[in-house]
Structures are given as C-alpha cells and as structure tokens.
Amino acid sequence: MSSRSKARPQVIDKEEARRLIDRDRRSFIKKVLGGAIAGSLLMVLEAGGELLPPEQIPGIRGEKYDITKRRFAFVVDITKCIGCGSCCVADKREYNVPDHFARTWIERYLIAEDGEVFVDSPDGGLHGFTPRTDIDKPIRDAFFVPKLCNMCKEAPCVQVCPVGATFKTPDGFVIIDYKRCVGCAYCVQACPYGVRYIHPVLHTADKCTWCYHRVRRGLLPACVNACPTKARKFGDLNDKDSEVYKILHGPSILTVLKKEMGTEPNLYYLGARQEVI
C-alpha cells in the first residue's frame, strides 16, 4: 500500500490526518470485504467436497480432470511379493467383498524339479499362507503371484455384455454399471483371467476396478497402499516421473498374462516365470 510505503510525518495537520484515515478506512473495508467474500467462498467449497488426505497421484486434483487424456498402468513385481495378504484384506474392507469371493487374490506357485506345477490360494490369501505339507517332491522354484483385473484394452467382458452394463471408461478402466447389469454372468465366462464373479447380495457382476473411486480422488488403490514391500505399483503413464512410466520404459522384462488372447492388458508383471498363467 502506498500509505505504508511513504514515511509518515511526525506532526500532521487535521486535513492530512483525515485524508490518511479515510484512505486507510477505505483499504480496511476493502480488505475486510475481500476477506469475508473469499472466506465464505472457501466455506462453500469445503462444504461441497470432503476431507481428503494429501494427493498420492500427482495432477488428478486441481485443474479439471480430462477423462480422455489419462493412461494408467499397474505393475506387479513378483520378486517382491511375500504373500502376506495385506492387499486382499484392504480390498475386502474397501468394497465389503462377501466371504469366499475376491476382487484381488494371491496364488502360490511351487514348481517341482521335474517341472510339475502346484498352485494354491487358500481363501484367496486373505488370511495369509501356511506352509504346504502335501508335496513330497523337491521344489526348484516357489513364488507368489497377486492377481487382479487386467484392465484389457480389448476387454472380452465388455464385448460380450448384452446390456452395455460393463464398459471401458475413456481413461482406461473397465467398470460395471450396477444399475444396468442383469447378472447373466456372460462376462464371468468371457474373462480369461477369472477376475469376475456374481455378487451374492447385489446379484450383479462384480470385479476389481483398480479402486477407480480412489484414483479419481488422487489416491492410490487400496491394495497398493497396503502392500508392505511395494510389489504393487500404480501410476499414470503420461506422467514421466511416475514409477510405472520408468518401469515400462526401462530395461526390465515385463510380461502380461495370456498374451496370445490378444486382450492387451494394462496390468504388467515383473519377474513372472513362464509357468504363470
């Protein structure tokens, strides 16, 4: 303010004083009014939104979200999965998934010396794993494989839905319209990865959505936050600083499940052996 920057004289006459007070009063009122308007606006904005933790995926909040300009990818690092089942627990809580169903689960692979493959997934890994005692063959390789929706670019489930209840959003998520789904389970049969099931309460199809409601709020999927070894990674491929961008554009050997099906998944695996299906 000009009144502040100018050094005030020690002794001032009445006219000068009034002028100064008037100017200050004007600026005072201006500031108060401005503050009040800004404050009330803030309150309106606060009331409309919800209290959210700090953003985890940069650039989702803030400017208007352009649904057509996003490309998300999921990377699962098999060499880091310890089979603790944190992801399954987080997933079950986030969506209140009914018992004996899972939107994401963990499979345990044991490969014997003679090449025989043993796969098990007790309750989807929800309660963790206990040592397997029923195999008397020497094991040459053992690892865990977390499974979830592959978010195919050419999704068979979308293609077969007779009522258009499952679809691919412009930002690449395959999600379900629970109001339209008639529960015919055609998609359950069509999915080559077995990620779909018929929800016993809703009587509609249901599956992993990579936590679309969290992603659009700028938060990572629940399973990614829960994973203690960072075996699960999620991010935007348009963001060159994101971890998934660096992995997908780096020297790591990445695989997708059932490549020959031509579904073009957006879910990539690091360190997957050829036995993984």
Added chain:
Amino acid sequence: MQVGSKTHLKRMGLVLVAILALVVIGRIVLTPGTFGRYGHYRAGAIDDELARPLVHETDASCKECHEWDASYHSKGKHKVVSCEFCHGPAATHVKDGKVIGHLEVQKGGDINRLCLRCHNKAVKARPHNEKVIKLVLYPDHLKKQEVEPDHLCNQCHLVHAPLEYIKMADKMFPMLKDKEGKNVQ
C-alpha cells in the same frame, strides 16, 4: 369394396406411422440421459462409481492426529506397513473430522499371527532377499535368541519400529556382541 379405393393402404400407413412414433418415443424415454456420451454405455455409471465412499485413507491421514506414533513408525523398518492394515480402515474411526469408533489394537497371540503373516520362513514361496523381507523360523528364532518359548514378538520388537529396542540394547551393552554382531555368552 369399391374397385380403386385406397382406404386400406391409408389405414396401414397410419398404423405404421403410429408404431414408428411409439418406437421413437419409447427409445427417447427409456434411454438414460447420459447414454452414448463416451460410448455405448451410460456415462452416469462413472459418476455412480465415483460416489463410492472411501473406506481406507492413507498413512498421512493417521499422522494428522497420531503424530507421535507416526514419528517413530516413519523411521523404522515398518514404515512400509500401512497403519490401516493392522488397525483397521479409517472410515470406521473418523467421519467428517470426528471420531466415530475406536480401532483395534492387536494383542497377545494375535500379535504373533500378524507378524508371521509376513516373516514366517517356513512358507517357502517368499523371496529370500533381506532387502525385501527378513524371514525367521518360529519358534526356532526364540530358541536362537535364548528367550522363553512363550515370548511374544512384541516383547522384544516394538511393533511400529521393530529394531528400535534391539538397537538400543546393542548400544547399551556392546560387550554382548562379538565382532560379527552375533550374541556372545
């Protein structure tokens, strides 16, 4: 019927027009407003999915109130374990900035079960990489560390920062370790 009359044709035409009008009106009425905005589906379903409430939040949300717990959790080896995995989701604890319920604190035998979910070496499929996970055999670990067989994990390991007390003890009693860091009698 008179020869050359076209009444039947007119009637048929009227019926056809009526059917067509019904189909058009029916289509307009029955198609959801947001259908076809992005593709052959109801775009409103995206908003339905977005309206789903959050159940889990992030460690940063917990830190807002539990700053002291977060301060040492964030320094220890267990900083990668999310608060909500052991204690339960934020949605059952806080709503609109107010506490609505208390979260569980794991106690007794549950502590051991929880620890072994990740650290049990007997589950062979875990990666044998110290940087990813430190594996122990239970109860062999208790024997090796020369403690009572009914000891719980959290009697030596602070659950939020598992090596905190171990490091503290090593600093206080350096004579109990040999050069390779192993316990001496």
